[in-house]
Amino acid sequence: MSGREVAVPADARVWLIRAHNPSPMTLSGTNSWVVEVGGSVWVIDPGPDDAGHVDRLAAKARELGTPAGVALTHDHLDHSAGVELLAETLGGVPVLRYGNTVASPFAVRHTPGHAADHLVFWIGAEEQATLFSGDLVLGQSSTIVPPGGGTLIAYLESLKQLAAIGPSLILPGHGEPIEDGAAAVVAQREHRLRREADLRDALAERVYDREALLDRVWSDVPDSLRIAAHVTMQSHLEKLDLENDLPEDFEPEGRKSWQHRP
Ligand SMILES: [Zn+2]
Known part of the structure; x- marks a missing residue:
């Protein structure tokens, strides 16, 4: 072609x-x-x-x-x-x-x-x-x-x-x-900020398990993209961490497992 x-x-x-x-x-x-x-x-x-x-x-x-x-x-x-x-x-x-x-x-x-x-x-x-x-x-x-x-x-x-x-x-x-x-760019940005808001809500309700967080906030993502969604969630958690916006008692091991990924 x-x-x-x-x-x-x-x-x-x-x-x-x-x-x-x-x-x-x-x-x-x-x-x-x-x-x-x-x-x-x-x-x-x-x-x-x-x-x-x-x-x-x-x-x-x-x-x-x-x-x-x-x-x-x-x-x-x-x-x-x-x-x-x-x-x-x-x-x-x-x-x-x-x-x-x-x-x-x-x-x-x-x-x-x-x-x-x-x-x-x-x-x-x-x-x-x-x-x-x-x-x-x-x-x-x-x-x-x-x-x-x-x-x-x-x-x-x-x-x-x-x-x-x-x-x-x-x-x-x-x-x-x-x-x-x-308009597509604005929509993309809003989409990310909406995910972040959903993630904050879930964390505020003490949904700390990573699979549970993914099920809740990325529930619309097909199985073929679940690993990609994991990576994306890590980026969101990192952003909240850098902005000092994670709950105090969010599992430190949970943090380590994503902070130490390449
Ligand atoms: Zn490419």
Whole structure:
């Protein structure tokens, strides 16, 4: 499959080419975006180390114009493993990633939360904005916010920044394009804050057992995503702990078991 063109409000041509790596975590596979702006072409997220996928991206990039660079939303392997091969295949083009700012047609913002090195890219101003959100906002289901160093606090702040950008269209790292992106970002943030409120209520009622907490607050999550929900709950507990908002008698062993996870 050579992908499909996605209509965007900005003055650009955008193709979605999805990698063949479906899983509960990558949904239907990683989205690679081939973006032509003013004749120069960038690929956002080359995806896994898959020569066939990289070839499809390179062919589309050449078809649309002059390949000018590769941009990485974050360094998770389902997005980044193919980066060297693609940059080389495109003739040694530069790689725009966290810590390596190179000239590009994109506005760039550091948006930690899902990953410490996470960036988002956008083209077009205000109502025209088309935002490549990586894994900060997904086209279906909510993203993983792994615990460690207050990542959920950073994630909620990053969502606030996205809302301020006010994208018209969000093109995520997994799943389908999201129309009315600004509203989707606000909804994501409210969803997290609602979970937090439910978690506080459960803790106030001394529901301290972790499985019981999960059953109560994440009752809508299917079994296939229960481990992911565990990780998310750990991030919420960590946030409450950092904000000194856990009950005094919340089991210390319970804390240890999530604090010491990688
Ligand atoms: Zn991903």
